Amino acid sequence: MKRWQGIAAAAVVVVVVAVGGWRAMGARQAQQAAQAQLATQKAQPLVELAATDVVRAETRELRRGLPVSGSIKAVNSAFVKARVPGELLELVLREGDPVKAGQVVARIERTEGQARLNQAQQQADAAKAQIDIAERQFNNNKALVDQGFISKSALDTSQNNLAAARATHQAALAAVDLARKGVEDTVLRAPITGVVAQRLAQPGERVAIDGRILEIVDLSSLEMEATLSAADSVELRVGQDATLQVEGSARPVAARVARINPSAQAGSRSVLAYLSIADTTGLRQGLFAQGTVRLGQSSALAVPLSAVRTDKPSPYVQLVEDGKVVHRAVQAGERGDADKEKWVAVQGIAPGAVVILGHVGALREGTLVKFTGGPSPQPSPASGRGSKSPSP
Known part of the structure; x- marks a missing residue:
């Protein structure tokens, strides 16, 4: 009996030891698995x-758009040029001064022009006197021919002299008109309403024919001149809307494609497009602008x-x-x-x-x-x- 009790006790001890070892092994395996998972997570980025x-x-x-950029230009601008040579007088306008169309902006000394007008007028008067002489000669010869005192050829000669005198008088009158226009051209007037952009001459200077005196720009109508590649110009159409950002201005500026040049630029093969600007407040000629033309959505x-x-x-x-x-x-x-x-x-x-x-x-x-x-x-x-x- 005691022998079986010993065997049973030994078996219990063996079972307890085996269960404890199994549990320890499971815990060790779980710990190893956790460590492996942690290492994997650390290794993975x-x-x-x-x-x-x-x-x-x-x-x-x-919203599809075409980027554009270019300089702002006035639609209407003009240069005041000298039409006759002479000394420049009475030029008081400077950059930024407003002018109106037809306003006198400067004068050119008219002494030479007035002398040429006087000379032309005197030549015209002399030609008129020659007409009177030729007319009297013709009338006298006509009376003599009627009375048979002179031949018909003498009358023809006097008639030709009268015609020549009249032609000379007409030429002299044309010279008077030309000289008078030269005197009138000594007064320089603004061709458009706008603002003086450049003063290119100074009072007292002697200017030549077509010498530039002033540049006038009309800021009420501005446009942007954009240069486009041949590929980009294909989708551009007159009337398309655009939004521009002008250099120095924080507000967006609305614009519209007004014109497209039908010819490409020689060499670069680029195409020029002109975008009219709706609100020109605060804008100036020459500012740089960039933006996008809306092509659709x-x-x-x-x-x-x-x-x-x-x-x-x-x-x-x-x-x-x-x-x-x-x-x-x-x-x-x-x-x-x-x-x-x-x-x-x-x-x-x-x-x-x-x-x-x-x-x-x-x-x-x-x-x-x-x-x-x-x-x-x-x-x-x-x-x-x-x-x-x-x-x-």
């Missing part, structure tokens, strides 16, 4: 993203242009799926503006996909993602990946 680092792919109204699934990466043979975007970075090849379509940012239509991703923006940089596929400042964005129902959550 992890990137933290903010809500501003991602955006959802969604249908957008893309379309609706498509789109992502920001900066999110489409091209460091692989095919364009792709970086998505966040199941807490990891996934690369998806896409086909880029039309580009346009949305929310004051460049977006591009894409094919190859589902609506609502969480797209990593371009400023984050290239991330390795499979990289774990952790969102800071809140829960990670979840795909919308349109993507078939779960319930809808607010866009980041």
Whole structure:
């Protein structure tokens, strides 16, 4: 009896030792598994993203536009030029002074012109006197021919002399008109209403014919002269609206395509287009402007242009799926503006996909993602990946 009790006690001890060893082995295995999992997590890369680092792919109204730039010019401008040579007098206008069409802006010393007019007038008077003499000669010869005292040829000669005298008088009168116009041209008048842009001569200077005195510009009508490539000019049409940003001005300026040059520039093959500016308040000739001509709009699934990466043979975007970075090849379509940012239509991703923006940089596929400042964005129902959550 005692022998069996000893055996039973020994068996119990063996069982207890075996259970304890099994439990210790399980705990050791669990600890090893936890350590291995922790090591794996430490070895796998992890990137933290903010809500501003991602955006959802969604249908957008893309406004297509053509970038343009150029200088602002006055539609109407003119140079006041000297039509006769002489000393410049009475020029008091300076840059910025307003003028009206027909206003006297300067004079040229008229002594020479007046002397030429007097000379021409005296020559005309002399020619008129020759006509009187020729007329009397003709009348006398006609009476003598009628009485038979002189031949018919003498009358013809006097008639020709009268015709020559009249022609000489007409030429002298034309010379008088020409000299008078020269005197009138000593008064310089503004050809248009506007503002003096340049004063190109000074009082007392002797100016030559066609010498520039003043430049006048009409600031009530301004336009931008834009230079376009041959490819860009194909889509441009007269009447298309544009929005410009003028150098030194914070306000946007509305404009419209007014004219397109039918000929390309020699050498560069560029095409000039002219955009009329609606509100010219505060604008000046010569300022630089740039903006966009609106070509139309379309609706498509789109992502920001900066999110489409091209460091692989095919364009792709970086998505966040199941807490990891996934690369998806896409086909880029039309580009346009949305929310004051460049977006591009894409094919190859589902609506609502969480797209990593371009400023984050290239991330390795499979990289774990952790969102800071809140829960990670979840795909919308349109993507078939779960319930809808607010866009980041």
